Amino acid sequence: MTDLFSKFDPLIEQRETLLATGLTDPFNLVMERVESPTVAICNGKRTILLGTYNYMGMTFDPDVIAAGKTALDEFGSGTTGSRVLNGTYSGHRAVEQALKDFYAMDHAMVFSTGYQANLGIISTLAGKEDYIVLDIDSHASIYDGCALGNAQIVPFRHNDVEALEKRLKRIPEGAGKLVVLEGVYSMLGDVAPLTEMVRVAKENGAMVLVDEAHSMGFIGANGRGVAEAQGVIGDVDFIIGTFSKSVGTVGGFCVSNHPKFEILRLVCRPYVFTASLPPSVVATAATSIRKLMNSADKRAHLWENSKRLHAGLRQLGFNLGTNEPQSAIIAVLMPDLETGAAMWEALLDEGLYVNLARPPATPAGMTLLRCSLCSEHSSEQVGEILGMFAAAGRATGCIT
């Protein structure tokens, strides 16, 4: 019998070698208590959270929590059914209405996760004969959506408008074309040049889908994302998003103005063949989305935090993923996995949690410490964070 696990042997060995040095497992941390969007207890110790997607700090918002409790009392703990059968409650309709209002779009379809939203929309729109042109650094859920639909995949170099145009021009005349982009790329925190990319896509007869998972709530005058900030939201055919980041719960969605959009509810398998979100989740999401419409102050404070952390880390001598802060994500580049893991642990010992990220999640074989800021980080906390980076960086030899 061939052991089907043998393909994982290199990974098992790499992991065992790393843990044999006595290092804490960076992928197995437990949040023993969560006190706020920015503080948790880990290993019995107060830890500042700088590695969550809680960009707008909505997880502890009192209105959001109250909405969830009421829905739990009134509708129970789960729907036990698909959206197309018994799983559409008034709360599912209400959160779709909140999304339509938030984006000022005609249609909104809610999925059980953002992963499933990409999986479902991409695989349903683009089938075997169609072409998907996508940034090579696209999220796993985008690649998995392409694979599920069996479309022809044409990747282009990260954020390279010319490469996108060249690929589009090579696609046979008359073929269905979908360009898939992200507003913010989650590993380096860099933003896509959507203005040029959307123009090029449209000039070449392609539909455009933008995943705004990491920009919703924060980027753009109304928090609609990078497409809004760059003035091209009207030309984007589909926006994909998630409730697991700025919205502060779990779930995914697609919004669109396409007149035939609603048919997707009957043909999109990751929408049909799974249970819908629990009533408490859609109630918290709807409340959070409506509050995000009026969160200009939070957005301004989050930008302040991002700029200050970026400048401070650079001043300390760290190598960062972008020259300027472009989002709430700041990537601190590490020379290798061993150093990255040592720095991750030194930060945890200081009382700071960040994400250790490595291939295949990261581009170009990079290891990095991904820091994501929250609008609820106080200025004092950002100061504390910089102090912790200075101490851990010196202790591990990352900076002098």
Ligand SMILES: Cc1ncc(COP(=O)(O)O)c(C=O)c1O
């Ligand atoms: C760009 C992007 N799209 C989609 C997702 C999936 O979101 P969810 O957590 O809701 O499944 C993520 C999650 O990390 C993401 O980064």
